[in-house]
Amino acid sequence: MTAALLNVRGVETYYGNIRALNGVDIEVHRGEIVSLIGANGAGKSTLMMTICGSPQARTGSIHFDGQEITRMPTHEIARLRIAQSPEGRRIFPRMTVLENLQMGAGLDNLKHFNEDVEKVFTLFPRLKERQAQRGGTLSGGEQQMLSISRALMARPKLLLLDEPSLGLAPLIVKGIFEAIKTLNKKEGLTVFLVEQNAFGALKLSDRGYVMVNGRVTMSGTGKDLLANPEVRSAYLEGGRH
Amino acid sequence: MANVASTTASAGSELTARALREAVFAGLITLGLFVLFVGLKTDQNIRNELILTQRWGLLATFIIVAMVGRFLMVAYAQPWLAQRKATKAAAAEVVKEEGFFSRNFSKIAIAALVLYPPVIVALFGVQGSLKWVDNFGIQILIYVMLAWGLNIVVGLAGLLDLGYVAFYAVGAYSYALLSSYFGLSFWVLLPVAGLLAACWGVILGFPVLRLRGDYLAIVTLAFGEIIRLVLINWTEVTKGTFGVSGIAKATLFGIKFDASKDGFAALMGLPISSAYYKIFLFYLALALCMITAFVTIRLRRMPIGRAWEALREDEIACRSLGINTVTTKLTAFATGAMFGGFAGSFFAVRQGFVSPESFVFLESAVILAIVVLGGMGSLTGIAIAAIVMIGGTEILRELTFLKMIFGPNFTPELYRMLIFGLAMVIVMVWKPRGFVGSREPTAFLHKRKAVSGSFTKEGHG
Numbered sequence: 001m002t003a004a005l006l007n008v009r010g011v012e013t014y015y016g017n018i019r020a021l022n023g024v025d026i027e028v029h030r031g032e033i034v035s036l037i038g039a040n041g042a043g044k045s046t047l048m049m050t051i052c053g054s055p056q057a058r059t060g061s062i063h064f065d066g067q068e069i070t071r072m073p074t075h076e077i078a079r080l081r082i083a084q085s086p087e088g089r090r091i092f093p094r095m096t097v098l099e100n101l102q103m104g105a106g107l108d109n110l111k112h113f114n115e116d117v118e119k120v121f122t123l124f125p126r127l128k129e130r131q132a133q134r135g136g137t138l139s140g141g142e143q144q145m146l147s148i149s150r151a152l153m154a155r156p157k158l159l160l161l162d163e164p165s166l167g168l169a170p171l172i173v174k175g176i177f178e179a180i181k182t183l184n185k186k187e188g189l190t191v192f193l194v195e196q197n198a199f200g201a202l203k204l205s206d207r208g209y210v211m212v213n214g215r216v217t218m219s220g221t222g223k224d225l226l227a228n229p230e231v232r233s234a235y236l237e238g239g240r241h
Numbered sequence: 242m243a244n245v246a247s248t249t250a251s252a253g254s255e256l257t258a259r260a261l262r263e264a265v266f267a268g269l270i271t272l273g274l275f276v277l278f279v280g281l282k283t284d285q286n287i288r289n290e291l292i293l294t295q296r297w298g299l300l301a302t303f304i305i306v307a308m309v310g311r312f313l314m315v316a317y318a319q320p321w322l323a324q325r326k327a328t329k330a331a332a333a334e335v336v337k338e339e340g341f342f343s344r345n346f347s348k349i350a351i352a353a354l355v356l357y358p359p360v361i362v363a364l365f366g367v368q369g370s371l372k373w374v375d376n377f378g379i380q381i382l383i384y385v386m387l388a389w390g391l392n393i394v395v396g397l398a399g400l401l402d403l404g405y406v407a408f409y410a411v412g413a414y415s416y417a418l419l420s421s422y423f424g425l426s427f428w429v430l431l432p433v434a435g436l437l438a439a440c441w442g443v444i445l446g447f448p449v450l451r452l453r454g455d456y457l458a459i460v461t462l463a464f465g466e467i468i469r470l471v472l473i474n475w476t477e478v479t480k481g482t483f484g485v486s487g488i489a490k491a492t493l494f495g496i497k498f499d500a501s502k503d504g505f506a507a508l509m510g511l512p513i514s515s516a517y518y519k520i521f522l523f524y525l526a527l528a529l530c531m532i533t534a535f536v537t538i539r540l541r542r543m544p545i546g547r548a549w550e551a552l553r554e555d556e557i558a559c560r561s562l563g564i565n566t567v568t569t570k571l572t573a574f575a576t577g578a579m580f581g582g583f584a585g586s587f588f589a590v591r592q593g594f595v596s597p598e599s600f601v602f603l604e605s606a607v608i609l610a611i612v613v614l615g616g617m618g619s620l621t622g623i624a625i626a627a628i629v630m631i632g633g634t635e636i637l638r639e640l641t642f643l644k645m646i647f648g649p650n651f652t653p654e655l656y657r658m659l660i661f662g663l664a665m666v667i668v669m670v671w672k673p674r675g676f677v678g679s680r681e682p683t684a685f686l687h688k689r690k691a692v693s694g695s696f697t698k699e700g701h702g
Contacts, residue, residue, distance in 0.1 A: 052560075052561055054557075054560065073560075073565075074560040074561060075559075075560050075562075075563050075564055075565045075566070076563075078560070078561055078562055078563035079563040083561075083562075084561045086557065086558065086561055090555050090557060090558040090561075091555075091558070092550075092551055092554035092555055092558065093554060093555075094550075094553075094554055094680060095550065095551070095554060095682070096682045096684065098682070098684040098685065099547070099682055099683060099684040101684070102547065102683075102684040103547060103551050103562055104562055106562075106563060132682065150562070154562070154563070
């Protein structure tokens with residue numbers, strides 16, 4: 001149990017009086033890619049945000065790297081090196097690409113800055129071309145790359161990705177998924193990703209969870225879930241890329 | 242329209258005819274619009290009867306201005322603009338190497354400011370320099386300082402503060418009261434005033450931590466009014482609306498600026514004049530401005546400055562990147578307030594008198610207008626905007642020739658706000674991001690190492 005890098009146990013999260021998460025249990029082990037799929041409003045993004053402490057879970061517990069983070073403020077959780085590429089990307093539009101990356105590197109520690117910048121530029125060469133450009137002038141795909149790169153600059157132990165494929169062309173989605181795979185293979189980066197694009201996500205993942213109405217209803221290896229007839233009928237058929 | 246410039250003579254006369262026609266139309270419209278507003282005026286005579294005053298001369302002035310304006314617009318301005326547009330479109334975008342002037346702009350500006358008082362004294366004599374150094378120099382520098390201070394809160398951290406004048410008041414009253422009750426000197430009280438204002442910045446900051454945008458603006462507006470009302474009503478300490486007068490002057494290393502035997506003039510063997518004190522104050526204000534600018538520039542490149550700018554862009558992203566938004570906001574308020582406090586205590590020492598009258602909402606609005614006009618976040622732009630706005634007000638006082646047009650009762654200063662409003666609308670239409678709307682990036686790759694030359698150029702953007 002404690003071996004998991006991220007351990008979510010019985011978490012319930014409320015928006016006012018409305019329960020968005022209804023006792024969620026999830027584990028993410030070191031070196032894994034885990035995806036969470038589900039329909040709109042299932043609570044996927046809420047779980048992601050609850051892990052980051054905003055909103056905080058009302059009951060249940062979240063442990064990261066053996067430390068309880070359930071009641072920690074967001075910025076302290078981030079400093080434990082859980083990096084997030086939030087939903088809607090949320091890059092800093094008036095700052096240049098480089099400045100965005102600098103923000104991701106953390107405020108106090110710029111020792112590895114140049115090295116890490118080179119690393120994300122090898123991963124996403126497009127960003128290298130656009131490094132002096134303002135974030136807001138990038139295309140959607142480039143902004144997503146920037147958002148992921150910014151998260152990577154913190155040298156995270158766990159990377160949380162909220163819908164990295166949202167609103168992007170299939171080709172760019174493919175590129176981004178490949179980049180995630182590369183990071184996982186080469187650097188052993190642990191990734192927890194929330195996706196609507198179930199096929200792509202499950203194909204990429206070691207394990208997956210399916211969420212319905214604030215509850216995890218199914219879990220298994222990516223392959224198993226892809227083969228599962230229920231998952232296929234609910235999320236895959238028709239939505240296949 | 243594009244080939245208007247290369248037209249034949251007949252086209253030229255056609256244009257003139259059209260311009261004349263449009264001018265006549267404009268004149269007729271003006272006549273229709275203003276005949277009742279301007280041409281006729283109702284007054285009460287000595288027996289309280291309503292009488293009609295006729296002002297055909299004034300109406301004629303209005304119409305002539307409109308007609309001439311329209312004629313010039315159609316006959317000259319529009320073709321010129323069209324031609325410019327055409328040449329601009331035709332010529333390929335040439336990236337200009339920045340000229341010597343724009344590269345060294347700040348150095349030249351500082352040198353000009355340092356040389357300003359001697360030049361003025363040389364031109365207008367010691368007594369004649371008073372007005373130029375005091376009204377134009379010191380007055381503008383105070384607003385530059387205030388606007389640069391507010392720029393930290395509004396321009397960098399993106400927290401819309403409509404009550405900035407409160408910190409100005411705190412600074413001014415800190416100096417006025419502490420010096421008149423405890424006899425402390427300006428040099429001791431300058432940092433004290435800054436610190437007190439910073440404290441008030443934090444006090445304001447705490448309750449508004451969760452607010453943004455419009456809501457924040459309303460609360461800060463209220464805060465500014467609260468401070469002013471306290472100053473008015475706490476009469477035992479602040480003497481209410483009478484204000485605090487007879488505030489001690491600043492000294493230069495203990496040398497006083499007065500007519501005494503060991504005063505500045507006597508020591509230097511100069512004739513006694515208040516101008517020396519004003520010149521001293523000018524340099525003092527300049528030094529305070531330079532400190533403000535230096536601190537702002539340094540802070541922008543430090544983690545806290547970057548956190549402010551990130552906070553302005555996206556608060557949620559900030560938190561997910563490990564930035565403590567609470568301390569970030571509080572430091573922004575405190576730092577901005579501190580410079581407001583410095584400016585306030587300087588204002589008190591310059592004026593020798595403070596009263597709540599000086600700290601009304603209008604002041605906040607003017608300071609904010611300077612920041613917005615200048616281009617939020619840009620020190621140069623803000624300084625230019627301060628010169629235009631505050632210098633413009635002072636120049637309005639000088640325009641006595643307007644009295645010849647509009648009659649002896651015409652006081653141009655009264656139209657200040659009207660002109661400001663107009664100027665602001667024009668600037669916002671023409672340059673929506675203010676005079677200097679571009680933002681200097683603060684992150685570069687360390688050029689010398691591992692990065693090729695072409696790459697470095699990109700990074701400098």
